[in-house]
Amino acid sequence: MFGISFGRIAAVFVKELIQMRRDRLTFAMIIAIPIVQLVLFGYAINSDPKHLPTALNVQDNSVFARSLTAAMQNTGYFTITHIVKGEREGQDLLASGTVAFLLTVPPDFSRRLARGERPSLLMEADATDPAATANAMAAVSQLPATVFNNDLKGALTSLQATPPPFNVVVHRLYNPEGITSYNVVPGLIGVILTMTMVLITALAVTREVERGTMENLLAMPLQPFEVMVGKIAPYIVMGYIQVTVVLIAALLLFGVPMLGSWFDLSIALAIFIAANLSIGFTISTVAQNQLQAMQMTFFFFLPSILLSGFMFPFRGMPVWAQAIGEALPNTHFMRIVRGIMLKGAGLGELFGDIWPLLLFMLVVMGIALVRYRRTLD
Amino acid sequence: MNGELAIDVAGLTKKFGSRTVVKDFNIQVPKGQVWGFLGPNGSGKTTTIRMLCGLLLPDGGQGKCLGYDIRTQAAQIKRNVGYMTQRFSFYEDLSIRENLDFVARVYDMKGRKQAVDEAIAQLGLTKRQDQLAGELSGGWKQRLALAACILHRPQLLLLDEPTAGVDPQARRDFWEEIHTLAGQGLTVLVSTHYMDEAERCDRIVYLAYGTVLARGTVDEVIDNSDLFTWIVTGEEVRGLAQELHGKPGIDQVSVFGVTLHISGTDQAALERAIAPYRNRPGLTWTKSKPSLEDVFIHLMGPFREQVTG
Numbered sequence: 301m302f303g304i305s306f307g308r309i310a311a312v313f314v315k316e317l318i319q320m321r322r323d324r325l326t327f328a329m330i331i332a333i334p335i336v337q338l339v340l341f342g343y344a345i346n347s348d349p350k351h352l353p354t355a356l357n358v359q360d361n362s363v364f365a366r367s368l369t370a371a372m373q374n375t376g377y378f379t380i381t382h383i384v385k386g387e388r389e390g391q392d393l394l395a396s397g398t399v400a401f402l403l404t405v406p407p408d409f410s411r412r413l414a415r416g417e418r419p420s421l422l423m424e425a426d427a428t429d430p431a432a433t434a435n436a437m438a439a440v441s442q443l444p445a446t447v448f449n450n451d452l453k454g455a456l457t458s459l460q461a462t463p464p465p466f467n468v469v470v471h472r473l474y475n476p477e478g479i480t481s482y483n484v485v486p487g488l489i490g491v492i493l494t495m496t497m498v499l500i501t502a503l504a505v506t507r508e509v510e511r512g513t514m515e516n517l518l519a520m521p522l523q524p525f526e527v528m529v530g531k532i533a534p535y536i537v538m539g540y541i542q543v544t545v546v547l548i549a550a551l552l553l554f555g556v557p558m559l560g561s562w563f564d565l566s567i568a569l570a571i572f573i574a575a576n577l578s579i580g581f582t583i584s585t586v587a588q589n590q591l592q593a594m595q596m597t598f599f600f601f602l603p604s605i606l607l608s609g610f611m612f613p614f615r616g617m618p619v620w621a622q623a624i625g626e627a628l629p630n631t632h633f634m635r636i637v638r639g640i641m642l643k644g645a646g647l648g649e650l651f652g653d654i655w656p657l658l659l660f661m662l663v664v665m666g667i668a669l670v671r672y673r674r675t676l677d
Numbered sequence: 678m679n680g681e682l683a684i685d686v687a688g689l690t691k692k693f694g695s696r697t698v699v700k701d702f703n704i705q706v707p708k709g710q711v712w713g714f715l716g717p718n719g720s721g722k723t724t725t726i727r728m729l730c731g732l733l734l735p736d737g738g739q740g741k742c743l744g745y746d747i748r749t750q751a752a753q754i755k756r757n758v759g760y761m762t763q764r765f766s767f768y769e770d771l772s773i774r775e776n777l778d779f780v781a782r783v784y785d786m787k788g789r790k791q792a793v794d795e796a797i798a799q800l801g802l803t804k805r806q807d808q809l810a811g812e813l814s815g816g817w818k819q820r821l822a823l824a825a826c827i828l829h830r831p832q833l834l835l836l837d838e839p840t841a842g843v844d845p846q847a848r849r850d851f852w853e854e855i856h857t858l859a860g861q862g863l864t865v866l867v868s869t870h871y872m873d874e875a876e877r878c879d880r881i882v883y884l885a886y887g888t889v890l891a892r893g894t895v896d897e898v899i900d901n902s903d904l905f906t907w908i909v910t911g912e913e914v915r916g917l918a919q920e921l922h923g924k925p926g927i928d929q930v931s932v933f934g935v936t937l938h939i940s941g942t943d944q945a946a947l948e949r950a951i952a953p954y955r956n957r958p959g960l961t962w963t964k965s966k967p968s969l970e971d972v973f974i975h976l977m978g979p980f981r982e983q984v985t986g
Binding site: 308315512514516 | 769
């Protein structure tokens with residue numbers, strides 16, 4: 301066998317670029333799709349997810365704190381998943397998206413409560429997806445009025461009734477005003493890339509089969525890897541063009557903040573785009589014609605939009621649906637892009653979502669290479 | 678170069694599902710010769726050519742192409758073979774130059790630009806080099822495809838019905854080119870439906886339904902057939918054809934304008950069958966060798982019903 305030849309990869313790369321340039325309609329679609337979708341999905345669909353992971357930072361281990369956490373769990377909106385030892389640890393959990401809430405009970409809470417000073421609790425919420433946390437926050441603000449009625453006995457009975465004996469101070473982190481488009485617009489980057497990148501590569505290879513040029517391609521000394529890289533590379537460029545369009549719109553039209561680093565974002569984008577392109581390439585090795593390629597693309601695209609946390613809050617879905625969601629690259633990319641843009645998270649903090657993307661990409665590329673036809677059999 | 682074989686395969690068999698498309702195919706083509714590959718549609722010509730250039734893996738048999746094993750050394754074969762597909766398979770949305778440039782890159786050619794320039798000049802398309810391949814007429818597409826196939830200077834050219842749908846002048850030019858290339862030592866295997874093209878080949882192989890039915894030079898194929906033919910000339914041959922059709926001893930009757938070819942395998946029976954018509958006025962009867970076409974139609978005879986029935 302011959303080694304991988306850069307010249308042959310370049311041959312395919314240049315050919316694809318020329319074909320891309322000639323195909324005006326597709327090129328126009330690539331630019332138009334993001335704009336249309338941005339306008340369409342400008343408003344999110346609200347939902348009411350429950351059992352949101354919550355971290356507790358209890359610095360005052362009293363009967364009140366225990367009653368409070370029990371009452372929170374009883375609302376159905378919170379599941380205490382982490383007990384943290386300090387503010388820093390809790391913040392990290394929030395930034396990485398592991399928990400949606402961080403409740404801090406200050407050290408002198410029960411003492412001040414008993415004195416009738418009406419102390420405050422701090423509830424910090426990850427508000428990048430406001431729809432996911434809004435109801436939970438509403439529920440927590442109801443708690444003070446009733447939660448301690450059983451505990452306030454004897455001399456403390458006077459503290460029952462209104463006004464409530466303590467306050468809950470709610471901090472919406474990352475998206476303080478709860479602006480939905482802050483959540484939707486970065487998410488759209490993932491949705492748009494999934495749709496166009498998968499479809500375009502799926503079609504690019506299937507088209508060769510349909511037009512009869514595949515026979516010629518196979519008769520030439522091109523190796524599957526060379527064809528794949530040569531075909532995928534131009535579309536990575538195209539993916540970046542799309543992202544640029546979405547980001548400009550995100551910043552100008554919707555005023556979405558960009559707290560993280562552009563460099564981190566572009567690294568994550570490269571991985572995500574390559575993962576989608578390899579899916580497209582794999583589809584093209586299965587599909588007999590462009591119509592089939594299109595159908596298979598949508599088969600992949602629908603869960604990517606519905607189960608990835610773009611359309612509905614991820615934590616609001618049943619466990620089995622979350623499991624499917626975890627297997628989709630868009631789910632992880634959605635967390636990464638929101639993490640970088642809205643929370644200012646870095647790649648290190650987001651590694652938990654980077655490695656599934658990488659793994660996905662490598663596995664799918666492997667499948668594509670194995671499945672790619674070397675003969676016409 | 679004499680005696681060396683460009684293609685040497687034996688027992689090649691290919692099945693698609695339960696259907697055997699090529700059965701026990703043998704061929705030994707010496708370098709520098711032009712071999713014609715004939716046979717009806719669906720006879721396995723394309724499948725055989727694809728097996729020779731590594732596009733299909735044979736289910737049985739083995740052999741070598743340019744000294745490389747067709748089963749294990751497809752990559753080497755692909756580097757040294759030019760394969761022209763039946764259907765135009767270059768990029769219609771690329772220009773003439775871009776197509777040739779793509780091919781040159783794929784074969785990692787040194788002096789790519791010069792090679793492409795020369796190929797375009799040779800095609801006589803220097804002025805139209807930026808025209809899209811999809812805008813070319815059938816004849817020009819075929820010339821472009823040939824230029825692209827020989828760009829990397831292959832040692833073996835496999836051409837699958839290269840002249841289908843091309844006008845006579847273009848076909849003639851095409852064959853001139855083929856013979857020029859063969860004169861330079863290139864081996865050519867070309868499949869065709871045209872008898873005049875078959876007659877331009879050094880050897881012909883006649884394939885029907887996956888089996889080789891005849892092979893050799895044109896004369897050998899004709900001489901080896903067990904067919905006897907009478908040629909009748911006259912104004913009224915069309916009516917005569919109607920009358921003779923299906924008579925015992927007559928296998929084929931075909932009209933070529935004012936000429937009629939009557940053929941049969943049993944000489945005595947054939948002569949008995951035509952005897953009553955021999956003295957009709959206005960007709961000239963000549964005993965003749967069958968034409969290549971007569972032989973091919975005859976060879977196909979036993980299979981024809983099998984397929985249409």
